[in-house]
Amino acid sequence: MALFDPDDPIDWQKTRQLGKVRFMILLALAWGWVTAIITTVLLCAWQAMSEGFSFPDLFFRLAVTMLVFPLVGLWFSHSIWRRAERNFLSSTPEN
Numbered sequence: 368m369a370l371f372d373p374d375d376p377i378d379w380q381k382t383r384q385l386g387k388v389r390f391m392i393l394l395a396l397a398w399g400w401v402t403a404i405i406t407t408v409l410l411c412a413w414q415a416m417s418e419g420f421s422f423p424d425l426f427f428r429l430a431v432t433m434l435v436f437p438l439v440g441l442w443f444s445h446s447i448w449r450r451a452e453r454n455f456l457s458s459t460p461e462n
Contacts, residue, residue: 399437
């Protein structure tokens with residue numbers, strides 16, 4: 368289930384009330400942190416099967432992914448905002 372449908376003007380009208388910055392931060396953190404945790408767990412599980420488990424590797428990978436993935440999420444959320452806003456503005460009649 369998606370947060371919203373960027374191609375649905377009514378759905379986007381509700382979502383855009385958050386404001387661009389708040390939308391970007393919420394989406395970046397939600398996507399970034401969840402993806403970072405899943406990726407770290409999967410990488411450490413893969414490594415544990417072949418080389419054995421290592422706490423320093425876990426903490427290092429988690430620290431790096433918890434920083435990098437939200438930054439990518441900011442870029443991702445900005446592009447979603449631009450697309451949805453462009454679709455919304457083109458679908459609403461000008462006043």
